[in-house]
Amino acid sequence: MSGQRTRVLVLPGYQNSGAGHWQTRWESLDPAFTRVQMPDWDHPVRDAWCRTLDAAVAAADTPVAFAAHSLGCLTTAFWATQYASTAQLAKVAGALLVAVPDPAEVHFPQAASGFAPVPLMRLPFPGIVVASSDDPYGGVRFSQTCANAWGSQWIGIGARGHINADSGLGDWSEGRGWLSSLSVPR
Template structure:
């Protein structure tokens, strides 16, 4: 692979690959993308998801931008605490606040704690990042997500009332994702000049 090409690594949430999800549409639009594959075992294991992300990242030569959604954001943040791999940047869309009770149909607080998701790391990320936050996300209050973004050193982008930015909230396609990824790549190119 040409080192000048940035590979976008898609980091899905706990529901893994969803056909009409904005991450799936984004992967189809971009030239160089790799999606972290779904787990066959230990589907709720934070450590297994971090290991899967690490395996994908380590299989790529050249620059990488991470594009994470929901619990994929939390996977990314946990991964960043242990990895030394340089990353161009990360788009962290509607992080799931796994420290708070989630709506019916999602894992319970005890299940998430047992699977290693909590506490959510609050250390500054070692790469530029953008947290895209919803004002009415059922999986994370605006105040708590803004606090995470600040702790991670992320630029906070308010999306307004987009729910959890998933197909259930009306987001198959999300054109702004491509623009935000381009912002991260452009920032890298500015530094290189």
């Protein structure tokens, strides 16, 4: 796989990412970005989402990186620690994990099942956890705990809500730069 361009698997959270979301904008800017289509965006089930991610990684014929948002972050952590084979993990260059939600928070979607407790063990690939100081779905302390446990770098970006379309990030070049720093094939 050495020398091949990294495919970025886009992992939205609960209810998918709409037109103004940075994930959707990145997909429209670069054909190397591919959204992983989950079986049910409105009723996420961990096992189904992890198996769907596993199939997407298996189908990739190049190294992959993850651009995950919200529940996509938890899917990544569960997949990497409980579902993925060694061969699958060897394909992963890294993960940008944005707005990690806390299943214990009151705003966590009740329709989501199987996402607690969050696996707090080192991920077998480099990661960057990006957090907002006023995210209603996951606090700074929780995101720092996850970053530390996952062996990931933690970056706080101030008060940007859930770091979604409502955050006014546009094409979010800063996030794209962080992702690029992880996307170099190993």
